[in-house]
Amino acid sequence: MELNATQQAEFVSQIARYQSALHAYIISLMPGMDGVDDVLQETNLVLWEKRRTFEPGSNFRAWACAIARFRVMGHRRKLARQGFQLFDDDLAEQLATECEAEPEELSERVHALEHCLGHLQEKERALIEFRYFSDSQLEEYAAQCGRPVESLRVSLFRIRAALKKCITGELTLYRTRS
Amino acid sequence: MNHRELEHQLQELFDGRLQGLEFEALQQKLRDDPEARKAYREYLYLHQSLVFRSKGVDLLNVVPMDIIVKRRQRRSIRTAGMGAAAVIMIGLLVMALIATRAPQPTLTFNIAPGTDIDISHALTAEDVPDGLVLEPGSRLQVANGTVELEFASGVRGIVRGPADLTLQREDLIDLACGTVWFKVPAEAIGFKVNTPDFALTDLGTEFGIISEPNFLDEVHVFDGKVEVRSRHGFKKKELLTIGQARYAGITGSWKETPLRRDHFLDTLPTTKVEPVVISSEYFSTSQLAYAGDVSDSDLLHGLSPAAIGWNLGNDAHPNALSDGIHGARIDPVQCAWTTVGATAEYHLRTGAKGLGYDITAIQSIADWNGAGFGNQAWTVEVKPVGGSYRILHTVNYHPLSSLLHSGGATKVMLTGKSGVLASGIESIKFTASHVAGSVDNAFVWRELDVFGTPTDQAPSR
Numbered sequence: 001m002e003l004n005a006t007q008q009a010e011f012v013s014q015i016a017r018y019q020s021a022l023h024a025y026i027i028s029l030m031p032g033m034d035g036v037d038d039v040l041q042e043t044n045l046v047l048w049e050k051r052r053t054f055e056p057g058s059n060f061r062a063w064a065c066a067i068a069r070f071r072v073m074g075h076r077r078k079l080a081r082q083g084f085q086l087f088d089d090d091l092a093e094q095l096a097t098e099c100e101a102e103p104e105e106l107s108e109r110v111h112a113l114e115h116c117l118g119h120l121q122e123k124e125r126a127l128i129e130f131r132y133f134s135d136s137q138l139e140e141y142a143a144q145c146g147r148p149v150e151s152l153r154v155s156l157f158r159i160r161a162a163l164k165k166c167i168t169g170e171l172t173l174y175r176t177r178s
Numbered sequence: 179m180n181h182r183e184l185e186h187q188l189q190e191l192f193d194g195r196l197q198g199l200e201f202e203a204l205q206q207k208l209r210d211d212p213e214a215r216k217a218y219r220e221y222l223y224l225h226q227s228l229v230f231r232s233k234g235v236d237l238l239n240v241v242p243m244d245i246i247v248k249r250r251q252r253r254s255i256r257t258a259g260m261g262a263a264a265v266i267m268i269g270l271l272v273m274a275l276i277a278t279r280a281p282q283p284t285l286t287f288n289i290a291p292g293t294d295i296d297i298s299h300a301l302t303a304e305d306v307p308d309g310l311v312l313e314p315g316s317r318l319q320v321a322n323g324t325v326e327l328e329f330a331s332g333v334r335g336i337v338r339g340p341a342d343l344t345l346q347r348e349d350l351i352d353l354a355c356g357t358v359w360f361k362v363p364a365e366a367i368g369f370k371v372n373t374p375d376f377a378l379t380d381l382g383t384e385f386g387i388i389s390e391p392n393f394l395d396e397v398h399v400f401d402g403k404v405e406v407r408s409r410h411g412f413k414k415k416e417l418l419t420i421g422q423a424r425y426a427g428i429t430g431s432w433k434e435t436p437l438r439r440d441h442f443l444d445t446l447p448t449t450k451v452e453p454v455v456i457s458s459e460y461f462s463t464s465q466l467a468y469a470g471d472v473s474d475s476d477l478l479h480g481l482s483p484a485a486i487g488w489n490l491g492n493d494a495h496p497n498a499l500s501d502g503i504h505g506a507r508i509d510p511v512q513c514a515w516t517t518v519g520a521t522a523e524y525h526l527r528t529g530a531k532g533l534g535y536d537i538t539a540i541q542s543i544a545d546w547n548g549a550g551f552g553n554q555a556w557t558v559e560v561k562p563v564g565g566s567y568r569i570l571h572t573v574n575y576h577p578l579s580s581l582l583h584s585g586g587a588t589k590v591m592l593t594g595k596s597g598v599l600a601s602g603i604e605s606i607k608f609t610a611s612h613v614a615g616s617v618d619n620a621f622v623w624r625e626l627d628v629f630g631t632p633t634d635q636a637p638s639r
Contacts, residue, residue, distance in 0.1 A: 020226075020230055023226060023229075023230055024222065024223060024226040027192075027222060027225065027226050027229075028222050031191050031192050031222065031225075032190075032191045032192050032193060032194035032195070032196065033194060034194070036229075085197060085198075085201045087205055087208075088205070091205060091208060091209055094215075095208065095215060095218060095219075098215055098219060099218070099219045099222055099223075101223070106223070106226075106227070106230075109223050109227050110227050110230070110231065110413070113224070113227045113228070113231065114231075114410075114413075128228070131228075132228040132229060132231070156189075157185075157186060157189055160189055160221075160224060161185055161189075163224055164185075164220050164221065164224050167220075167223075167224065167227075168220065
């Protein structure tokens with residue numbers, strides 16, 4: 001039976017609430033691979049198509065992740081046929097399970113990230129912004145700023161390691177305060 | 179594999195650059211070592227947060243799916259098994275599509291006389307569109323003048339320069355700066371505008387955006403409703419409806435500001451628009467640089483304003499705006515302390531001939547000993563004898579850094595191109611807006627001087 005308007009709104013808000021968690025779950029199953037956004041979108045569509053089968057009050061994240069997992073596995077098989085190197089299924093599933101997080105944790109992480117980005121120097125921040133906000137290759141940025149690509153990669157490594165350390169510290173602080 | 183090598187390989191993995199034996203070695207390490215899996219988790223979430231931060235708004239907003247489907251049909255785009263009449267994430271907008279060439283350009287534009295623009299395209303060679311056309315990836319910079327945007331989706335926009343925008347998708351514009359009005363028809367619901375301070379999703383409406391460098395971006399809703407999400411701090415989301423205006427506070431929350439329809443054009447001017455008001459702006463890192471410029475013989479001198487919404491802390495008072503006394507470095511008694519939206523209205527009366535006053539110049543001085551309080555942002559409105567208020571000009575002047583502990587001052591002088599700013603005026607009203615950087619976006623207003631003479635003959639109507 002079709003959901004009424006209130007139920008539909010509630011369902012959509014559940015999808016929205018778990019969007020970041022689903023995104024992370026999918027990345028954990030296919031790290032470094034193209035197509036994460038596609039899989040997320042396909043998952044959203046399937047979630048919507050199956051909305052009538054979801055039992056209100058049951059674990060939405062578990063249900064959504066199970067659907068996402070099927071989509072990822074299909075995508076992984078396709079990538080494997082194309083010759084991409086993938087973690088074996090057991091390890092991929094183990095990592096995905098150990099990496100599960102609630103939306104609240106992800107929200108805390110985003111806040112911590114914002115805080116830590118504020119500590120970066122302007123050039124460091126610009127490099128991070130380029131890497132994650134632009135569809136262009138690092139080679140283009142290297143040409144723009146007159147630095148060798150490898151030098152930029154080293155900088156990226158150092159900045160991300162610093163961000164990771166900073167975020168860990170911030171999360172510890174949040175949890176201590178709360 | 180030591181910890182540094184592990185971190186390096188994990189970063190390479192999430193960058194999609196890890197291959198061969200190194201990939202196998204990392205896989206083995208992750209199988210065997212729980213600590214390595216913890217590091218994997220940390221880098222996973224760092225990577226995910228950075229990616230999500232860059233496109234989070236796209237992933238989180240909701241629009242009716244049937245509208246998306248209709249839009250695709252109109253643009254002759256084939257989709258892969260889309261269900262109709264569903265309500266689902268906007269992220270689905272970019273699901274696996276096999277797009278055929280659109281039958282019409284994504285966006286065409288027209289320019290007003292005297293407009294100076296520069297266009298660049300992401301497409302290359304024979305794909306570069308001809309004429310006044312933007313396709314996804316195209317960037318339009320407006321040095322000055324006005325541009326009308328017409329999207330294939332039916333969205334209309336009027337851009338006032340200086341402006342810099344990039345069309346990302348048929349339903350998404352990145353606005354780096356500029357003053358833009360948009361009208362979005364029902365079939366284009368879900369249209370988005372990203373600015374440096376916020377991301378906006380239209381929910382069927384008419385709205386304006388002001389985005390300026392070193393200034394907090396504003397959104398004004400004239401019809402319908404929009405959803406806005408701050409890019410800063412707590413990234414607060416707010417649903418704005420008709421008649422509401424907000425600016426994006428630096429903590430990520432939204433703050434009220436007066437609705438200003440007059441800031442926006444909704445039609446393309448047919449003649450070159452010359453500025454009626456000439457704004458001369460000055461700043462100094464010396465706080466008392468303009469202390470000697472205050473006037474004790476202007477039209478406001480001796481008048482007390484009808485004042486609403488001022489911060490009266492530390493004995494600051496809006497009466498100090500027109501007292502002709504600048505005051506010492508730290509002298510709150512001689513200062514007016516603004517809040518966003520605070521107003522000071524002066525009744526000049528009708529002058530010697532009962533025709534009001536010709537306003538020839540307005541001078542405004544702000545300064546403090548630090549924290550950006552010396553910047554200034556305000557709107558002045560004038561009311562002709564027997565008439566209604568109209569906006570004369572808006573000032574947004576933020577040259578002083580909030581980190582300038584030594585303080586600083588700004589002075590703005592408005593004059594008219596014809597020598598007269600406004601004629602036949604009986605009342606004048608100032609509304610404080612928000613400056614960047616200071617506490618609560620307030621500033622310390624030292625003096626307001628309005629110069630003019632009684633109007634000699636009735637203005638032609």
